[in-house]
Amino acid sequence: MSDPQITVTEPRVGPERLIVGLSGGVDSAVAARLLVDEGHQVEGLFMKNWEEDDTDGHCAAAEDLADARAVAEHLGIPLRTVNFATEYWDRVFERFLAEHRAGRTPNPDVLCNSEIKFESFLDHALTLGATGIATGHYARRRTGRDGHHLCLAVDSDKDQTYFLHRLTRRQLGRSRFPLAGLRKGEVRRMAQRIGLRNAAKKDSTGICFVGERRFREFLERFLPRTPGPIETPDGAVIGEHRGIAFFTIGQRQGLGIGGVRGSREAPWFVARKDPARQALIVVQGTDHPLLFSRVVTATDLHWIAGSPPGDPPYPCRARLRHRQPLQDCLILGYDQHRCQVRFDRPQRAVTPGQAIVFYRADECLGGAVVDRAGS
Structure with a gap:
């Protein structure tokens, strides 16, 4: 495109x-x-x-x-x-x-x-x-x-x-x-x-x-601390956090993880959250596979024009954060409230709660709120 x-x-x-x-x-x-x-x-x-x-x-x-x-x-x-x-x-x-x-x-x-x-x-x-x-x-x-x-x-x-x-x-x-x-x-x-x-x-x-x-200090004035485990993808507990509300996907700073026996020397990043268990799943390395996703499901769908720009599958571009270069994608399907999007290239640190915003050429079409991401 x-x-x-x-x-x-x-x-x-x-x-x-x-x-x-x-x-x-x-x-x-x-x-x-x-x-x-x-x-x-x-x-x-x-x-x-x-x-x-x-x-x-x-x-x-x-x-x-x-x-x-x-x-x-x-x-x-x-x-x-x-x-x-x-x-x-x-x-x-x-x-x-x-x-x-x-x-x-x-x-x-x-x-x-x-x-x-x-x-x-x-x-x-x-x-x-x-x-x-x-x-x-x-x-x-x-x-x-x-x-x-x-x-x-x-x-x-x-x-x-x-x-x-x-x-x-x-x-x-x-x-x-x-x-x-x-x-x-x-x-x-x-x-x-x-x-x-x-x-x-x-x-x-x-x-x-x-x-x-x-x-973090600002949020703690309004949200209680809900401590839980910091885990690796295979379930090993390597630390404790003060609440998953205070962390975001892709975050590196503030995890408080020291050296882990038998672990390679590489920085830790938040890859997933498990609200049911109040668990924070972390991985090592900027390019760890669990940090990347190609398919995004989003809710609270809004079109500026009041209606979709075309029938799915609909090719367009999108960004998942401010200033991100526009990424080629395909809107696989949507209804009044939800949509599913597949990107041509894997996207790093797709974050539930953030916006996915759609573009056609120089026009902003609307967007939705990221619900979950998958491979």
Whole structure:
């Protein structure tokens, strides 16, 4: 299958009243400036969605709000604030914890986008009389006769369609992505050129709206420790863990496995979890066969267009994690909720709970949640 082709973004429309989600970061700031330059009536909105630890130094909401205010003042646009903490807890964080309790590894950014940024925020903006919303995501919207399509950004390293694959055409129709045709370096240079104080601000890599923190210690505030054995594939117990919720497939660090008598000198990796026994199955070596899978079964299937792109078996490409190069695959079959996918090449560390996202050329078709993997 040939490499995706980046097509031209849809033509500009007349001036609109758009509300930009200003996070305090450089991407949303430049997105707002681009819309101002295009002549739109632009307002900013800062979302505060986490209140559990405002005083512990982890969540920099106050600093981010100060940066957002500085950006709005610099651009001469009004800034509103809104608190979606209840919605975030109920619709994103509770599901995030439930998945971890089940021994899976969820991606909260996917739910955060579909439930908060492009649902709660969008609905709020529309009640304020806006035409639509805009964000600093690296993604493109293309409009055709059949509706709106989500497409790869020009900057393949920053492309965020993986996190946006649960959007609907309704949400896309009301959303703008001003950074679609820019690369990250261009965005930072533009921010410096126009004098934005956050031009060099580091990108956020933490949990959506929760912030950056030591992940295991953070989870232990909400999930109990459930110790269990660390085993080799043949059942030999070589250690004990504090809970399978705190580990993910392919993980190497933090296993606490010392030297094992008669074992070769090679690093250990998590290959499987057994929630029924609270067991962690580990293997040695980066290329151990148990770390690789070709067939993936996934649930909670979502198509952006509202219906499948074609009858199975359907050839396309997919990725199992953000920034992974697109992989050739065949969707063997699907119903309303599930699908089974076979990759042309074995995939390493396929992780239940993570998203599998499908593409056709430069278009993101939708995705599902990995349930299990097989050979």
